[in-house]
Amino acid sequence: MIQRARSPMTAEELLVYSGAEYCELVRGELVIYEPPSFRHGAAVMAIAAPLAAYVKQRALGTVVVESGCVLQRAPDTVRGPDISFVSRARLSPDQIDETYLEGAPDLVIEVLSPSNTRRQIREKVADYLAAGARLIWVVDPRAKHVVVYRADVPAEVVPWNEPLDGGEVIPGFTITIADLISG
Numbered sequence: 001m002i003q004r005a006r007s008p009m010t011a012e013e014l015l016v017y018s019g020a021e022y023c024e025l026v027r028g029e030l031v032i033y034e035p036p037s038f039r040h041g042a043a044v045m046a047i048a049a050p051l052a053a054y055v056k057q058r059a060l061g062t063v064v065v066e067s068g069c070v071l072q073r074a075p076d077t078v079r080g081p082d083i084s085f086v087s088r089a090r091l092s093p094d095q096i097d098e099t100y101l102e103g104a105p106d107l108v109i110e111v112l113s114p115s116n117t118r119r120q121i122r123e124k125v126a127d128y129l130a131a132g133a134r135l136i137w138v139v140d141p142r143a144k145h146v147v148v149y150r151a152d153v154p155a156e157v158v159p160w161n162e163p164l165d166g167g168e169v170i171p172g173f174t175i176t177i178a179d180l181i182s183g
Contacts, residue, residue: 011121024068026123028075036082043141044110048083051109054173061087061106062096071100071131079127083109084093085170101123101127104131106169111139117153125149135169138179146177 003126008028009017017023023032036044044065052063071077084105091101108128110121121138128136129151136149144160150167158164166173 004101011068011070011073011078014076014078015098015100016147022080024080025076025078026127027077027092034115040082040111040113043139043181044082047109047111047139047175050175050180051083051085051170051173053172057084058172059088060170061085061089062091068100069103069105071127072103077093077127079124081105081108081128082111083107087169103129104133104136107166108136109132109139110136112141112156114142135167137164139181141181144178 009025009030010028014023014025014030016182017030019023022035025031029170030078048063048065054063055063063083066079066080067084067121068080069084071079078100084101085107086101086105090103090106105128110124125136125138129149134150138147140146146160146164147157148156148158148164161176161178163174163176165175
């Protein structure tokens with residue numbers, strides 16, 4: 001169940017927010033979610049681990065999980081993608097600090113939970129694209145497919161057992177979700 005707190009908040013206030021909830025900031029409004037399930041966490045790690053290894057081996061950038069990024073200011077929107085990749089050209093390892101990433105990651109991966117609604121995911125995808133995300137994968141374990149989004153290109157549905165590739169964002173990276181997640 002999603003709860004929304006009504007008082008406006010900034011990204012900086014969210015960073016020091018002392019609530020124990022899993023939350024995001026959407027146009028200044030604190031949105032509180034239930035924590036992801038253990039199965040969700042396992043799926044996120046199954047995808048993030050080979051991606052991170054590939055990126056690290058080639059010194060392409062940084063892969064993180066559940067880390068906030070400021071997608072909009074005044075009012076602020078801070079999203080926490082399940083998995084993010086930011087290219088070394090945009091953020092070198094020595095620039096990583098204790099704040100949120102300003103702007104969208106180059107690659108955003110969201111793994112759907114049973115509680116996610118279509119509207120919620122559409123809003124997140126729109127926020128990521130508007131902030132400059134170059135590639136978004138929405139992994140749907142129930143439907144056994146991945147919806148791939150790029151700016152100004154129609155969404156593409158990739159079946160669970162077909163390879164996904166990093167395209168221009170992560171050249172040469174290929175992954176098949178069915179090989180990683182049981183289900």
